[in-house]
Amino acid sequence: MDVTLKVKRFDPETDEAAHFEEYQVDLPEYGAVLDGLLAIRDEQDGSLSMRCSCRSAICGSCAMKINGKSRLACKTMVSQLKELEGDVISVEPMGNQPVIKDLVVNMDMFWDKVNAVQPYLRPEGPVPEKEYLVSNESMMELAVAMNCIMCGACVSDCTVLEVDKSFLGPAALAKAFRFAGDPRDGHKEERLQLYTEPNGVWDCTRCFMCVSACPKDVAPMERIMDVRAMAMEAGLVNTRGARHVDAFASSVKHSGRLNELNLALKTFGFIRAGIDLAPMGIRRLFKRRLPPLMHKKIATAKNIARLFDKLGV
């Protein structure tokens, strides 16, 4: 199978900026993008730099942007790409991290963020004589997050990290879930406090980019939502994020529909909302675009409220 790979090259010693170079390689039908890159390095240009090791989607070394999406080069089949996304395959280094050379990025920030969530068990109390016993069910929930191979694909595609490098990011926060949810850990509350601080779980936009990028179905965004739920459950409700969820729930419970005006007032608090939203209100007034000031209930709102009550919300 003839394959055209367009690879982004950058050598800090000779290049001012990165540029694409095109290569033709011959691969078997079952060839992966990584096979193509290795063929280039072996047969055409020995200076092409990349990270790779196991070739089996286990070591997590070869995450890169392939046709603009972050994926593992060893797990991404060329024949499938050609069929679904076109003949020329573009390969670039991961996003949101500085490029060292060609397809190799500096992952210091990635590791710093993972370390910041205390990614290790901190049991409390006397050390048991035998091993800690945990139920199968409690570990099943965590198993999803344990599948993480720390490849960085989620961080590479994160839309919040694109605008704010201080966000803890999907990989670290999925790891945070893994330890906050572990029954053997003795510092759940302290952890949840840490994870709900600014730059933590509430800063996620819920864009699903990391869910799409993750090659191991960790679905980091879903784990971030799990930590939000754990935090609210534990009574950590005095954050903008938690207040927003609460105001949202009470609006729908009351009327069956979302009352946007009320939502803004409750999330921001009346004074801040007044100051912040007044200019927008005035702009809207001129455009005859005010939301209905009297929020209407649907006729069956009582049935909705009953469903809320039934589930304790």
Added chain:
Amino acid sequence: MRYAFWPGCVSRAGTPELYPAATAVAEKIGMELIELEQASCTGAGVLGERNEELVDTLNARNFALAEQMGLDTLLTICSTCQGVMSSVNYKLREKPDYLAKINESLAEEGLEYKGTVRVTHMMWAVVEELGLSNLKEMVVRPLNGLKIAPFYGCYILRPRYVLGMNEEHAHRDQYLEYIIEALGGEPIDYEGKLRCCGFPIMTINEANGLKMVSNHTLEAKDMGAHALVTPCPLCHLNLDEFQPKAAKSAGKPINMPVLHLPQMIGTALGFSVRDMGLQRHIVSTEPFIELSGMPRR
């Protein structure tokens, strides 16, 4: 085609120009929309953070209401509602035991979801059911010379398996481009089109949300776009309403008109500025109106 119709809360409040524009366009292109008057908010991803089962129950209730009216397809004009409904529907169909449990809650209201409803968004229905060639034939005022930046929004793109994009609908991430072309316009390609508008964090980290707004609108502007179009009212809220503030933070003017998808279709089908509510946006749509040559009323 007949559809059970769920407009979403935002189409009548936050972006009140969307509901009348969408319903007028639907009538014109032969989509019969039967509104689910007793449907509730889908939870918009927010409610699920409190209680997932509640969200599944509320959406199953909406689906049951559609079934009760003898309708098999539920159409929405809100990407976010579509995203939540699609993922709940996917889950309920995969887990019959769980659906049975949910139905116990619905039984108190005399409702049952049998699992027959298909969820769609107006953008999908235009391409998949009306068809682009039929749409093309209806155009009376082609968007000639207009460069339009598509902006999808997250919930109509991801996760692909929930949205049927791993199977028969692999190209749903190109429908905006297809529609722009069918209407005679020129879609522009830019990085931001598949990214997040920033709306979900506006109440939590406004600075980050505003950066997303200015990044995407300025990029579209640099690529020569006359307007940006979106199938998501929440993206519209952020990209239009917060654009003046985003421009201030970015330190440069933006002035990028942001259209709802039905407004763009309506423009090409002969509707007026007034019909489509284009005068009600926060960012002036004048440059688009003038170039399109649409009548004022």
